[in-house]
Amino acid sequence: MALHIYNTLTREKELFTPITPGHVGMYVCGPTVYNDVHLGNCRTFISFDIIYRYLMYLGYKVRYVRNITDAGHLEGDRDEGDDKFSKMAKLQQVEPMEIVQKYTLGFRRVMQLLNNLPPSIEPTATGHISEQIEMTKQLLANGYAYEVNGTIYFDVEKYSKEENYGILTNRKLEDLLEGTRELGGQDEKHGRLDFALWIKAKPEHLMQWPSPWGMGFPGWHIECSAMSNKYLGKQFDIHGGGMDLAATHHTNEIAQSKGCYHVSPANYWMHTNMLTVNGARMSKSLGNGFLPDELFTGNHPLLEKAYAPMTVRFFMLQTHYRSTLDFSNEALQGSEKGLRRLWEAFETLNKFAPVNEQASEAELDAKVKKLVEGFDESMNDDFNTAKVLANMFELVPIINSIKDGLIAANALASSTVTLLQNKFKAYLEDIFGLTNSATGNNEVLGDVVQLLIDIRKEAKSKKDFATSDKIRNQLAAMGIALKDEKDGNASWSL
RNA sequence: GGUCCUUUGGCCGAGUGGUUAGGCAGAGCUCUGCAAAAGCUCGUACAGCGGUUCGAAUCCGCUAGGGACCUCCA
Numbered sequence: 001m002a003l004h005i006y007n008t009l010t011r012e013k014e015l016f017t018p019i020t021p022g023h024v025g026m027y028v029c030g031p032t033v034y035n036d037v038h039l040g041n042c043r044t045f046i047s048f049d050i051i052y053r054y055l056m057y058l059g060y061k062v063r064y065v066r067n068i069t070d071a072g073h074l075e076g077d078r079d080e081g082d083d084k085f086s087k088m089a090k091l092q093q094v095e096p097m098e099i100v101q102k103y104t105l106g107f108r109r110v111m112q113l114l115n116n117l118p119p120s121i122e123p124t125a126t127g128h129i130s131e132q133i134e135m136t137k138q139l140l141a142n143g144y145a146y147e148v149n150g151t152i153y154f155d156v157e158k159y160s161k162e163e164n165y166g167i168l169t170n171r172k173l174e175d176l177l178e179g180t181r182e183l184g185g186q187d188e189k190h191g192r193l194d195f196a197l198w199i200k201a202k203p204e205h206l207m208q209w210p211s212p213w214g215m216g217f218p219g220w221h222i223e224c225s226a227m228s229n230k231y232l233g234k235q236f237d238i239h240g241g242g243m244d245l246a247a248t249h250h251t252n253e254i255a256q257s258k259g260c261y262h263v264s265p266a267n268y269w270m271h272t273n274m275l276t277v278n279g280a281r282m283s284k285s286l287g288n289g290f291l292p293d294e295l296f297t298g299n300h301p302l303l304e305k306a307y308a309p310m311t312v313r314f315f316m317l318q319t320h321y322r323s324t325l326d327f328s329n330e331a332l333q334g335s336e337k338g339l340r341r342l343w344e345a346f347e348t349l350n351k352f353a354p355v356n357e358q359a360s361e362a363e364l365d366a367k368v369k370k371l372v373e374g375f376d377e378s379m380n381d382d383f384n385t386a387k388v389l390a391n392m393f394e395l396v397p398i399i400n401s402i403k404d405g406l407i408a409a410n411a412l413a414s415s416t417v418t419l420l421q422n423k424f425k426a427y428l429e430d431i432f433g434l435t436n437s438a439t440g441n442n443e444v445l446g447d448v449v450q451l452l453i454d455i456r457k458e459a460k461s462k463k464d465f466a467t468s469d470k471i472r473n474q475l476a477a478m479g480i481a482l483k484d485e486k487d488g489n490a491s492w493s494l
Numbered sequence: 495g496g497u498c499c500u501u502u503g504g505c506c507g508a509g510u511g512g513u514u515a516g517g518c519a520g521a522g523c524u525c526u527g528c529a530a531a532a533g534c535u536c537g538u539a540c541a542g543c544g545g546u547u548c549g550a551a552u553c554c555g556c557u558a559g560g561g562a563c564c565u566c567c568a
Binding site for chain 2: 029031037040042169176220240242246248249272284315324331338341391401403404406463469476483486
């Protein structure tokens with residue numbers, strides 16, 4: 001089966017067909033950098049990192065654009081007041097751009113710790129003010145926007161006469177209106193669903209730019225429309241983001257792009273589900289978010305211990321991206337152990353040398369091949385990483401049994417062993433982006449431990465268990481675990 | 495109130511109308527000087543009530559619980 005993607009627009013899994021054969025354009029809504037990213041944000045970016053990596057694995061040339069929102073995000077829903085950067089800047093008594101710099105760097109550091117590849121382009125809202133003004137002008141010219149006292153609003157009612165505004169989340173205009181409050185006397189907007197494209201700035205406002213309508217700053221939604229258009233074109237393949245963005249942000253993006261260019265911007269809309277804590281959504285406004293650093297250090301009242309970035313990444317891979325994922329110590333510890341088991345099997349597998357052309361156990365050979373072929377099949381079914389991991393875990397006992405001699409070394413054909421090695425490497429490292437954080441890669445340390453292992457082996461051969469136990473116990477106290485192997489040697493891990 | 499999603503064994507979590515998902519935890523056994531690891535075996539789960547069907551955890555309806563969005567949030 002070729003790659004199928006669940007499309008929010010149609011609420012169905014669809015065969016993925018890129019606009020330009022061999023190329024994929026993908027836009028993902030990035031963070032608003034006015035404070036630290038929390039783990040829920042990270043989940044979305046990890047999910048799309050896997051998708052990005054898998055598309056490349058399939059041979060596509062991918063242009064992956066993920067924006068940094070560094071302007072224009074307002075505090076409330078009324079399209080008035082200060083933006084979040086200005087507010088935080090005042091609070092911390094620094095320039096808004098210092099806020100942006102600080103949290104952008106923090107965001108990139110976390111992404112790197114989680115081993116997310118950087119996107120092809122990471123454009124900022126403040127770097128594309130003129131593009132946003134141009135788009136706003138075009139929307140005014142096309143009759144989908146109006147100006148009130150230097151602020152430009154998108155006219156949802158006008159747009160709805162020609163287009164289906166609620167198409168993305170399958171909502172009727174009347175239902176959407178029902179959920180909104182009545183317009184007050186001081187409201188500038190004509191319609192309750194209208195949203196700002198450009199906002200007039202008060203003189204004391206910290207971040208503002210000149211425009212045909214006076215000094216101001218862009219509304220939140222316009223940046224993604226302007227930047228996706230600039231780097232990916234009027235129409236591109238995939239647009240992604242968290243599910244919470246679908247109803248408002250993405251709905252408005254579609255309206256802006258259609259109002260401006262008369263075409264729907266993206267063919268496939270992908271939405272990742274929320275990370276929850278005790279069943280409730282992790283969010284900035286609820287204040288129940290975990291910061292990545294709190295997780296990596298264990299410095300949080302709800303955490304029993306620290307968890308490595310790779311444990312977190314693996315934890316997220318065990319769930320499908322469209323399911324909610326609940327955060328708990330028990331679940332994380334399960335992932336930690338599972339990852340270790342899988343990784344050790346991977347390292348064992350890499351040491352296998354091909355033995356013979358023919359498999360001495362044809363049935364087992366066929367079973368292994370089938371499980372391996374299941375990797376691609378599962379990923380092609382809307383990126384089912386959980387299923388891939390299940391197959392991998394089924395292969396682990398086979399790998400370990402070959403190592404221990406419980407299964408003959410020539411049981412598998414050499415081509416099967418090579419396939420297994422290649423696919424494990426491709427999936428664990430290239431696609432899932434996991435790295436070995438469990439064992440040290442310091443060569444000197446490795447040599448020292450090997451020396452101790454040799455001394456211990458000698459002691460054991462003389463039945464000097466006092467010495468052998470001392471070495472093992474002391475190393476254990478330092479965090480190095482020795483495991484005796486069948487052949488008399490020992491392996492170790494941190 | 496409106497729109498929609500979800501409900502799987504101790505925990506986490508896949509899932510196709512008819513076959514053991516998988517991981518973690520737990521129990522037993524094997525291997526081992528001991529330990530750890532590893533291997534083997536084990537729980538026969540699918541919210542409740544109806545219906546469709548030869549057959550449903552998987553389709554439909556109702557009931558109950560949970561959640562999301564409709565307001566800034568990935």
